[in-house]
Structure formats: structure tokens, C-alpha cells
Amino acid sequence: MKRIVLATHNEDKFCELKTILQPHGYALISMSETGFTGDIAETGNSYRENAYIKAKTLYDFCQCPVLADDTGLSIDLLDGAPGLHTARFAGIESSYADKIEAIWKLLQPYPRDQWTATFHCELCYIDGDVHYFSGQIKGLILDEKKGSNGFGYDPVFYIPELGVTTAEMLPEEKNKISHRGRALAKFVRFLNNESLLLEQYDEER
Numbered sequence: 001m002k003r004i005v006l007a008t009h010n011e012d013k014f015c016e017l018k019t020i021l022q023p024h025g026y027a028l029i030s031m032s033e034t035g036f037t038g039d040i041a042e043t044g045n046s047y048r049e050n051a052y053i054k055a056k057t058l059y060d061f062c063q064c065p066v067l068a069d070d071t072g073l074s075i076d077l078l079d080g081a082p083g084l085h086t087a088r089f090a091g092i093e094s095s096y097a098d099k100i101e102a103i104w105k106l107l108q109p110y111p112r113d114q115w116t117a118t119f120h121c122e123l124c125y126i127d128g129d130v131h132y133f134s135g136q137i138k139g140l141i142l143d144e145k146k147g148s149n150g151f152g153y154d155p156v157f158y159i160p161e162l163g164v165t166t167a168e169m170l171p172e173e174k175n176k177i178s179h180r181g182r183a184l185a186k187f188v189r190f191l192n193n194e195s196l197l198l199e200q201y202d203e204e205r
Contacts, residue, residue, distance in 0.1 A: 001027045002191075004125075005034055007054040007068035010087075012072030012151040017069075020175050020184050026191065034062040042084070045124035046074060048132060050084065053126040064126040067187070071180060073153055075103065075117040075141060077110050087154075096152055103156075104143060115141040119157065119179040123187055131190060139166075150174060 004021070006014055006028045017030040031037070040057045044050040047070040055068035072086040082089035082103070090102040107115050117140065123133040137159070145155035147167030154167035159177075166174050174179040 001025050003027050003029050003064070005029045005031065005058060005062055005064060005066045007031060007040065007058040007066055009039070013069070016151075016180065017067075017184065018170070018173070019171060020181065021188070022090065024191070028067075031058060035063075036061050042070065044070075044084075047084065047120055048124070048134075051122045051124035051132070052130065055126045055130075059126040065125070067123060068127050069121055069123045069180065069183070071121045072118065072135050073117055073119055073157075075107070075115070077114060077116075078103075078106055081106075089095070099129075100145070100153060100156055102140065103153075107141065107143075112143055113140075115143075117141050119153075119155070121179040121183040123183045125187060125190075131187075133183045133186040135179045135186070136186070137177060137179045137182070 002025065004026055006017060008014055008184050009031065014028065014030060020180045021028055036058055042050040042053060044053055050070035051068045054070070058068070060065040072083045074080040074083050090098040094102075116138070118136055118138050122137045125131045125133070140158045140160060142158045142165065143158045145167070146158075146165045147155050147169070147170060149169060150167045154174075155165055157167075158165045166178060175184075
């Protein structure tokens with residue numbers, strides 16, 4: 001099973017990505033398992049830049065294949081906020097509940113049917129070369145929490161076409177349609193193609 005280091009301290013994110021990648025023969029390794037315990041400043045001006053900063057910092061440290069993601073929630077009425085600051089939107093030490101409350105407060109003056117939003121995910125994979133994979137999903141922010149699965153904004157991120165929030169979906173259902181799931185599907189296809197090319201090369205030698 002191929003080992004890939006994931007550049008995140010977020011345990012929820014680590015578990016979600018591990019669940020998606022493991023059936024395809026890829027084992028995720030945490031940052032701490034490599035001996036890296038520091039924080040990586042996300043100073044980029046885009047999701048792609050932040051993902052690269054995290055992946056490159058860890059790759060330089062461990063010199064092995066590294067995957068990093070940067071994700072964010074963009075709310076149309078808030079001019080794309082919280083966006084790049086999604087994780088720190090209500091303060092560095094804020095809980096998921098604090099973040100949701102902060103968003104509700106800002107959206108309160110507007111009609112509920114206008115609370116449209118998009119989840120973005122940008123993956124950066126470095127194995128010597130640099131590769132990017134992106135995914136998005138559009139939805140609506142609810143004014144109440146529904147569902148107990150997932151994490152973050154999942155209880156208030158509603159998908160009209162499906163009639164549920166992402167927290168009401170089973171993990172395997174969410175992983176098929178979520179922003180992160182879509183980006184990872186592209187990543188898995190890339191890895192599988194790379195494996196096929198290596199097999200063909202070995203056969204030709």
C-alpha cells in the first residue's frame with residue numbers, strides 16, 4: 001500500500017481523506033508520524049497557493065509524497081467570505097458551533113432563500129513534481145442545524161437537489177458529491193494512471 005503524508009493537523013479532515021483513499025490502496029500518514037509538529041502559516045492569496053505552501057513545507061521536511069488541501073466556504077451575500085479564512089473565521093480557537101453562529105449573525109438581515117454558498121477544495125500533491133486537483137459544490141446555508149454526520153459547516157450546508165444537508169448524508173454518500181470528494185476523485189484517477197504507466201514501463205524493460 002502506497003504511503004502518502006497528509007499536511008494537516010485537522011483530525012476530522014485526516015479521517016475523511018483516509019476513508020476515501022484507503023480502498024484505492026493508499027495509506028495516509030499524519031504529519032506527526034513524520035516528526036513534523038509545527039504549524040504552517042497559510043499566507044497564500046488563493047486556495048491553490050495555501051495548499052502548495054502546506055505541501056511544499058512538509059515535502060521539504062520529509063522528502064516523501066505529500067498531499068495537502070485547502071478548503072473554504074464562500075457565501076455569495078458576504079462577498080465570498082469566509083473564504084480563505086474559513087478555519088479561522090470566528091477566531092483561531094473557535095469551535096465549529098462558534099463559526100456557524102458567526103455566519104448566521106452576518107446573514108440575519110437577508111432573506112433565507114438568498115443564503116447561497118459554494119464549498120471549494122484545492123489539493124496539492126508533491127512527489128517531486130507538483131500536481132493540483134480541485135472540486136466545488138454549491139448549496140444553501142440553513143438557519144438551523146440538521147444531521148449529525150460530518151464536521152465543520154456540514155449541519156447547515158444544504159443541497160437543494162438532494163433535499164439534505166451534508167451532515168444528514170452517510171459519509172460514503174457525502175464523499176461522492178462533496179467538494180473534497182470531487183477533488184479526491186480526480187486525484188485517485190491520477191494515481192491510478194501513474195500506476196498503470198509504471199506497470200507498462202516495467203513490462204517493457
